[in-house]
Amino acid sequence: MLLMGDENRRTQRGNNNAYCQDNELSWVDWSKVEKHSDLLHFVKALIQFTQSLQIFEQERVLSVTYGSHEPHLVWHGVQLGQPDWSNNSHSLAFSLRHPERGEHLHIILNAYWEPLQFELPLLGSQERWYRIVDTALPSPDDFCEPKVASVVESDAYRAEGRSSVVLMAIQK
Structure with missing residues (x-):
């Protein structure tokens, strides 16, 4: 969920009632648009x-x-089909599919402070996983359009600590 200004690193310093503040807490500093253009991109x-x-x-x-x-969701952990729902879990992955449209995404969330290796779902012989998002990479490599995304050459993906990854199955 994004609030206005999040794309420029605006902060309300934890205040969820900033709408009633008429000061720096609720103002948008437009000079940050250029300074944080990588995040805006x-x-x-x-x-x-x-x-x-x-x-x-x-x-x-x-x-x-x-x-x-039908469009559906499948939960995973670092191992396929084994999400860790425990209170101390720091990782989760899931697959989103829309079979009629040929859309297949695999999303990896690593909130752990160290890298974790996540198994990837098997694909058909004509499909490959492509990296669309990896928040551990510097800009502009953190997001790649599907047509220029890098292929994932392995059956697992190493997600760096405190990062999110979005992979897309594409027929090539």
């Missing part, structure tokens, strides 16, 4: 990417299932 690209996919246009809760012909 990332946010704009991510918004454009998500708006281009029908999986994000669903008006109902996605079913949690394997192999459905």
Whole structure:
């Protein structure tokens, strides 16, 4: 979830009632737009990417299932099909699929402070995983358009500590 100004590193210093403040706490410092143009670029690209996919246009809760012909979600952990729902878990992964549209994403969230190796779902013989987002990489490599994204050559992905990764299955 983003608030106005987050794309420029605006902060309310933890205040969730800044709407009633008429001071630096709620003002947007427009000089930060140029200073943090890398973050603005990332946010704009991510918004454009998500708006281009029908999986994000669903008006109902996605079913949690394997192999459905309807848009669906599958939860994982560092190992496929084994999400860690414990209170001390620091990692989670999930796959989003829209079979009719041929959309297949694998999202990795590593909140742990060290890198973790995440298994990747198997794909058809004509598909490969491509890295769209890796927040551990410096700008502009943190986001790549699908047509120029790097192929993932392994059946696992190393997610750096405190990072998020979005992989997309593309037929080539």
